[in-house]
């Protein structure tokens with residue numbers, strides 16, 4: 001009897017934990033990352049975006065994930081990526097106060113290139129590797145507002161561009177940098193427990209997705225459109241930055 005009660009209490013706690021975790025994860029459908037056509041049954045995104053004057057999303061596509069993922073024959077294996085690697089040359093952040101590991105970076109890593117395949121201001125948002133089934137050719141572009149090749153407008157705050165010299169350093173091993181400056185950075189397991197994601201073959205690279213979750217819903221977007229979710233996770237943050245919590249997840253300052 002006692003065992004049953006303990007088991008059910010543990011079960012209940014696990015359910016609560018799971019629902020909390022789910023509550024924080026949100027839904028990409030109701031974010032700026034939903035590029036599917038407004039007006040279709042599954043569209044829950046904002047009514048207007050700034051990246052392309054007056055335009056919204058795709059001309060007729062109802063799929064939400066297809067702009068980034070494909071179930072088969074993915075372009076980059078993980079996570080079933082449906083976009084070509086950007087061909088731009090990027091300039092990386094550097095400074096004299098960085099560790100030698102962080103200073104040695106000369107190109108973005110694969111996980112960051114996924115974001116930059118739209119945010120470089122050059123790559124067209126609507127060119128995917130595998131077209132959705134039923135729309136014809138296996139490689140090509142989805143129509144966005146009548147145009148076939150639509151990059152994000154360069155110069156917008158949301159367009160990070162090719163110049164990463166003014167952006168937080170990325171694409172090096174966090175564990176290696178932490179080993180160089182152990183008193184300044186939390187160890188990698190502490191950072192992970194605080195909600196940070198590290199990627200790459202050894203699971204230790206700091207990339208855009210260390211701080212950002214491209215699927216998370218966060219209430220109003222930067223253009224004031226209401227899109228549901230947790231407002232403290234704006235813009236697409238993995239951990240809230242209230243009180244600089246995101247920064248403190250890694251930095252011991």
Ligand code: HEC
Nearest residue numbers: 028033034064065067068069079114115209212213214215
């Ligand atoms: C704007 C681009 C974008 C869209 C749209 C998108 N994703 Fe993702 N997804 C990513 C990126 C980038 C990653 C890798 C980084 C990460 O996991 O945070 C990823 C990772 C994933 C992963 C593996 C890692 C994890 O966190 O579970 C799954 C599963 C996934 N996406 C499912 C989906 C589904 C299902 C949809 C549609 C409902 C979708 N995604 C829409 C960009 C996108």
Ligand code: HEC
Nearest residue numbers: 032049050051067114115118158208212214221222235236
């Ligand atoms: C399929 C193209 C695409 C991919 C891939 C993509 N984004 Fe975006 N992202 C967009 C568009 C379009 C917007 C909206 C820009 C606007 O309206 O100003 C956006 C907006 C954002 C915003 C700003 C949200 C706001 O409310 O201001 C952030 C942050 C962001 N993306 C981060 C990322 C990160 C990090 C990744 C990779 C993990 C990523 N994006 C991958 C297309 C993409």
Ligand code: HEC
Nearest residue numbers: 112115116119157158159160168170207208211222235241
């Ligand atoms: C160390 C954490 C961190 C990393 C790494 C990071 N970001 Fe961000 N990013 C943030 C935070 C925090 C904000 C919100 C800043 C604010 O609102 O003051 C932000 C904002 C943004 C915005 C919105 C800009 C705006 O002014 O509206 C975009 C787009 C974005 N990030 C994309 C990216 C991309 C793409 C990468 C990788 C090349 C990346 N981020 C790497 C933490 C990070």
Ligand code: HEC
Nearest residue numbers: 095097098099102169174177196206210211246247249250
């Ligand atoms: C995922 C872990 C992580 C997060 C989250 C993070 N940082 Fe960093 N940050 C690093 C690492 C690693 C370095 C490189 C340290 C080194 O090489 O000395 C760094 C470097 C810096 C630097 C030093 C740049 C230089 O030129 O020496 C500043 C400033 C900084 N981060 C600010 C922030 C702020 C502000 C936030 C929150 C918005 C933040 N970071 C979030 C890991 C992180």
